[in-house]
Amino acid sequence: MGMNGNYYINSDIGLPIYKQVVSQIEQKIISGEYAPGFLLPSMNELSAELDISKETIKKAYSILRDKGVIEPRQGKGFYVCKVGDDRRARILLLFDKFSSNKQVLYNSFMSEIGEHAEVTIRIHNQSLDVFELFIDEALDNYDYYVVAPHFPLDQSSQKRMLRLLKRLPNRKLILVDRNVPELSGNYGVVYQDFENDITDCLSAVSSELKKFARLNVITLSSSLYGSIISASVGKFCTANGINVEFSNDISRDNLRRNEVYLILSSQLETGLLSLARNARELGLEIGKDVSVISYNDFPLNEIIFNGLTAASTDFEQMGRIAAQMIMEKTPDKVRCPFNLIRRGTF
Numbered sequence: 489m490g491m492n493g494n495y496y497i498n499s500d501i502g503l504p505i506y507k508q509v510v511s512q513i514e515q516k517i518i519s520g521e522y523a524p525g526f527l528l529p530s531m532n533e534l535s536a537e538l539d540i541s542k543e544t545i546k547k548a549y550s551i552l553r554d555k556g557v558i559e560p561r562q563g564k565g566f567y568v569c570k571v572g573d574d575r576r577a578r579i580l581l582l583f584d585k586f587s588s589n590k591q592v593l594y595n596s597f598m599s600e601i602g603e604h605a606e607v608t609i610r611i612h613n614q615s616l617d618v619f620e621l622f623i624d625e626a627l628d629n630y631d632y633y634v635v636a637p638h639f640p641l642d643q644s645s646q647k648r649m650l651r652l653l654k655r656l657p658n659r660k661l662i663l664v665d666r667n668v669p670e671l672s673g674n675y676g677v678v679y680q681d682f683e684n685d686i687t688d689c690l691s692a693v694s695s696e697l698k699k700f701a702r703l704n705v706i707t708l709s710s711s712l713y714g715s716i717i718s719a720s721v722g723k724f725c726t727a728n729g730i731n732v733e734f735s736n737d738i739s740r741d742n743l744r745r746n747e748v749y750l751i752l753s754s755q756l757e758t759g760l761l762s763l764a765r766n767a768r769e770l771g772l773e774i775g776k777d778v779s780v781i782s783y784n785d786f787p788l789n790e791i792i793f794n795g796l797t798a799a800s801t802d803f804e805q806m807g808r809i810a811a812q813m814i815m816e817k818t819p820d821k822v823r824c825p826f827n828l829i830r831r832g833t834f
Contacts, residue, residue, distance in 0.1 A: 495538055505540055509548035514557065517568055524570040528558060550657065554631070562629055577605040577631040577814065582622055584614045584638040588786050589803050593664065596807030597634070604815055605632075614639050614712070616648050623652055632814050634662045638712055646670075662810050662819065665801075676819030678809045680801035682713040685826035686783065687724040689799045693828060694728050700748045700779065702731045706738055708753035717752055717783065738762040740770060748779045748834065750799070760792065780833040795831030802827070 495512055497505055516522040528534075531549065535542040549566055552558045558566045579601070583590050586609075598607065608630075612619040616639055626633070633656045639649045650670055653661070658673035667679040690697065697703055705721050707714035718734055725732035735742050738749070738759055743766045751759050767774050774780055774793045782789060785800035802825045813819050 495534065497538055497540065505538075506544050506548040506551070509534070509538075509545060510551050513548070513552060517557065522568050524568050526568040527564070528566045528568070530565055554659075560628060576603070578629065579605045579607045579632045579634060579814065580622075580626050580630040581607060581609040582619065582633065582635045583609060583611055584636045586611055588788070589784055590636070592787070592803040593807040593810075596804040597811045598807075600808045600811035601815065616640075616645060616652070619649075620652055623655055627655065630660070632660050632662060633657075634664060634810055634814075636665045637663055637668055638666060641712070641716075659819070662813055664806055664810050667821070667823075674819055676810070676813040676821070678806045678813075678822045678824050680806075680824055680826060682716045683720050685801065686717055686799055687720050689826055689828045690721070690724055691728075694730070697730050697748060698728070700746055701744070702733055702747045704742060704747055704749045705732060705734045706749055706751045706753075706759065707734065707736055708751065708759050709736070711752040711783075714752045721750065738766060740766045743767060743770060743772065743778065745772060745777045748781065750781045750783060752783045764793075775833040781828075785829055789829075789831065793833050795833065797831045797834035798829045800827065800829060801825070 494516075495509070497508060503511075513522070513528070522528070528549075529537070531542050531545040535545045538545075549558065553560065553566070556569060559569050560566050581594070581597075583594075586594075594609070601607065610622050612622060619639070635653070635656070637649060637653065639645050650668065653668065653671055658675050661673075661675040663671075663675065663677035663679065665678075665680060667677050667681070703721075703725060705718050707718055711717070722732060722734070724730075733742070738751075739762070743749075743763075749763070751763070753759050763774070763780065767778065772778050775795075780793065780796060782796055782798045783800070785798035785803075786796075789796040789798050806824045809822055809824070
């Protein structure tokens, strides 16, 4: 048994060192030696006193924090929580953008989490530099990190994203809107499957699609996963004998009667104006002469074109499930429901 100051490590009992530290701090709190509001030794001080790694102390403090025994104060250290203190969880939302879909997800998340948490939101705008800056600022200051991991799909960016995600405590991480199967561990994720969701959805209406002269897949510049979705749709059309054409814009030249247009865009409004203008100039009525499906639903879809059909993940349910994972402490890997929402345009 080795002892230094007020703490000691017993190497004979077979109990992990971090658990010994947790137990000793809890005993000091129970005995009254550490009163509510007491400032604990810094991680550097305690690791030096016990001659053990700072990571071991960090793990012990993290466990005590999760149990609501101690709490951090930025720039000051860890303090003993007040007796009976029902501290709300601190949650950081790291979204790529605050689009209308993210607004739906956010509203649902906040409605479900209620008064159980203090929520901070940051927008990384699909920039890994900004994402890393937010992580540097946020580490050890939040109980949960809810991340939309949407970044450039090149190999270098994806490797960097993975390294940054691994810096976040696994048990405190909830991914939304995209799965990262390369990331191991017991984190939570509620995601849409960009490769398979759309084909599962189109399979249900394949007989209807065959009645049209062509399915046009329009990948607009704001669609991060357009190439993945397009490739999947191409395979589906080949397997089902459906004529398909791919394009990056909606022009008068590719807007034709008795054809279907699947618009891939993270901001649907960027393609709607071109679609409406060109259809009007050609004397085509959307929903009658040409059919349109948007990828992902938007609140505006219920109104425009007498109702715009959408193939979409359920962002409201996505936010609800993410919040439930936090409140119930039940992280899981959940593929969010994805459905074809039929309205007037298809």
